[in-house]
Amino acid sequence: MEDLIKILQSRNIHPSHQRIKILEILEKNEDHMNVNMIYEELLKEIPTISKTTVYNTLSTFAEKGLVHCLTITPEEMRYDYRANPHHHLLCTRCGRIIDVDVQCRYADTMEIDGHCIEEIQGYFKGICRECLSHDKAQKQK
Amino acid sequence: MEDLIKILQSRNIHPSHQRIKILEILEKNEDHMNVNMIYEELLKEIPTISKTTVYNTLSTFAEKGLVHCLTITPEEMRYDYRANPHHHLLCTRCGRIIDVDVQCRYADTMEIDGHCIEEIQGYFKGICRECLSHDKAQKQK
DNA sequence: TATTAGTTTATAATAATTATAACTATGGAA
DNA sequence: TTCCATAGTTATAATTATTATAAACTAATA
Structure with missing residues (x-):
């Protein structure tokens, strides 16, 4: 508080x-x-x-x-409320957006092709860990 | 045609x-x-x-x-209509979205932290080449 | 107490997208 | 040719996130 x-x-x-x-x-x-x-x-x-x-x-x-x-x-x-820069995974199964700690090679480059870079936004689309393990559990039945 | x-x-x-x-x-x-x-x-x-x-x-x-x-x-x-995978720059000045040929280090990794990655979306926010050179031209006046 | 600025609320307006149903064109079967 | 089925297009209405506007409230201060 x-x-x-x-x-x-x-x-x-x-x-x-x-x-x-x-x-x-x-x-x-x-x-x-x-x-x-x-x-x-x-x-x-x-x-x-x-x-x-x-x-x-x-x-x-x-x-x-x-x-x-x-x-x-x-x-x-x-x-997104979190201090350190990071990327995200959008799970196409459950719809959640999950933090992923991954750095991009160009993370500190401030200039690409003559453009001035102020912010980097990256995200992955896929299936999250939890949905995957849920899938596995289903199959074993 | x-x-x-x-x-x-x-x-x-x-x-x-x-x-x-x-x-x-x-x-x-x-x-x-x-x-x-x-x-x-x-x-x-x-x-x-x-x-x-x-x-x-x-x-x-x-x-x-x-x-x-x-x-x-x-x-x-x-x-976005273009064959090869690439990233984008969103220009905060003119609003255009411009192709940027940049590969991310993890571009071919299909698994991160146990999540299954199907697609990578990345973009930069900044000021594009054209807007920058327009700025310069303005200053010289 | 009165006043003021900042914050919250209720309501209406805007705009992208989706849903629905009617209309149209085309190609094949009778 | 005519009829029919299907896919594609159109017009219209519905939905929904967001923004705009103005009124109501709150807290601090003169």
Whole structure:
């Protein structure tokens, strides 16, 4: 709680009740929630929360560099809360987005073909570990 | 024209007038159009074309592996028509998506952390060559 | 107390995409 | 030729994520 407030303050974000709760949810959940997932979680604690607040808060967080926006799924934006740079796996079976610790060869190159690179976004499509082991378990039956 | 028909036939896609024209537009344009851009181009040649046809056709093309869907821009889907695997640059200045010939170290790894990898999507965010040189020209004035 | 800025909420507007059903063209069978 | 079936196209409506707008609320301060 105190930590969350400090995190917000360090980014010049006024730590309101709603913002603290949203950050808390982002910390607890690892699979890159969309606005609706966050909203549903929030409802359990703040039944009067508005979806607009979720949108506003996340866009403030993104502006201040607290979260990264992932455009991996075509339907909606996903939000990534983790300090170190990393890539993602979009599981085509269960739909989860999972962190993958992989560096790209060009990770620190700031210039390619004359273009100036500011950010690297990479992701894999495939089937996650959990779905694979579930498959195996099914076959053995 | 004949070539376009052959390309469609080789993928088991019946070469209708509309489909040929859409493929033609994809061949001519390099910057990863969205549905609306393609639709606007089509209107010049087929004024009665429907946007639904564009959606249908592109989803057929994607199914048959003729195009790849890019979820780089948050607003809408972009379509990539090019044979060889490559990455992209999203220019934050002009909004174009530009092909970048760069291989990732893990490009042929099919397994990471126990996950099965089927496809790699990578893109960079930055400022493209053209926008950069435009900046320079402005400064010199 | 009154005021102000910042935050949250409710509501409406926008826009990409999908769903549905009607229409059209084509090619084969009778 | 005429009829029919199928695939493809079109028009229209429905869905849904996101943004815009304005009103209501909160907390701090003069």
